[in-house]
Amino acid sequence: MDARQLSYFLAVVEHGGFTRAADALHLAQPSLCQAIRALERELGARLFQRAGRGVVLTSAGEALVAPARRVALELVAAREAVASVVGLVAGRVDLVVQPAAADAAGELTARFRQRHPAVTVRIVEPRRPPYLTRDLREGDAQLGLSYLPVTETQGLVVEPLREVEMVAVLPPGTPAGETVSLADLAQLPLVVGAPGTAWRHLTDGLFADAGVAPHVAVESAFREAVGPLITAGGLAAMMPAALAPPGAVATPLNPPVRRTLALLRRPGALPPAAEAFLRSAKLQSPQGREELRDQPPSG
Template identity: 80%
Template structure:
């Protein structure tokens, strides 16, 4: 078993079939099939079985996915470590992002790219519950961006970045815009909330539990983009970070005020140079920590412009 075979295996998993995987790898399909058969012989187990025009994982294949992804990330880290020694500009950051934190992810990535224009950043959405934490543990990404709390984060390193205010967002025409509002005033109000397992849902459930109220959930969504039309045209309400509130909705602060922390999460251990530089940039930008401003970036990640 070698790294090339694992790359091919993961390509078939990602694309759901040999033809699409071969196209993505720019490889002849017979060569890909031969490599997978060799991997199966080496492991002594079938990894895929036919399903219509595609393939699905066997139980042995499912068991291989997480270790293969970790190997792929370790190889990226190894290449970046060598690049830092020989002075090359190299690297890639894989960042899994909760839907509520998409705007912050764009903001941080833009800042990072100003400093490190040769580094590739891959922004991905969580694959399945428990959102984000499983993707980090299974090696889909080096970093995860989310508002806290995050389900099943035990054992992960949490790097707080900044606190944000949570507000009540109501449909246009609602009464008393700008006036503080208690959570219990939302009893019986139809809400749009995040899907179970998301940080957005954890926030909503936690606030209603503290208030001793059962929320009236009208829509569950993993899509941040659905918030605006569901509120402005659908007549629903939501509890969201202030930055996500639609411009034409009625916004009311919570009483007492509620704030949540935006954080980067990662597995324990040393990060690859590119991921470490991303974490450094995020802290510098969002925390405004003076002691970070004089710290130079990783030698393998020479900034394309002077520090701001």
């Protein structure tokens, strides 16, 4: 049973006969009769019986009318939903975000909604921490936003957006220097992410690459706790410059440390709203704009 057969069935019901239904459908009457007979064979019951020049429903046919009409309404709703998303009159983007990239997610979403105010954007943390890649693979989100590197990216598409500078964030009143080395930063009492978090994975990797062991004073799974621990608790941290709390002393690292902000997704075509979000995000970065210029025009 398919939607075409049900639409033919409803046309015969509404027009009271095969001839008028075939005319309304712009279909040859033998083709309409064959489709109805195929539907009857599949259901194992006659749906119509002759009555004068027309047909009337059998009891089996009467039982089919309401479900067939519900299917027809659902098909109309589905077509309208697709049409509205294609035109971005409506739609939804599901975005799973590494907590350290939350500010960037807000910025990208604000720019996107300036162009597409009717599209709903859902921003969530990974449901299966520490890796948002699991949420993407299992279909909980269409896009993921994170700083690279990200583990377990096999089979996913990584769309780099922009490079972000990492800085040493020091307590208020710290004498401002031009730069801080990772070796010097490692000697200070630090607040870092809890084990297993993406932030911890990032900072551990940077210190390991520099060949130094950090002095970890506080491990926090909550980014909201980091600001007070720096400004009132006298701790230091390493994070993107944009996340430094007010009053803290943000100092460049020497050598400079930069990490790439990227969107991740499953292979294949994205839903139109998610595709528009990806394009909007790329337009906000020099690298993304260059990639879009290199793409052949669609259509």
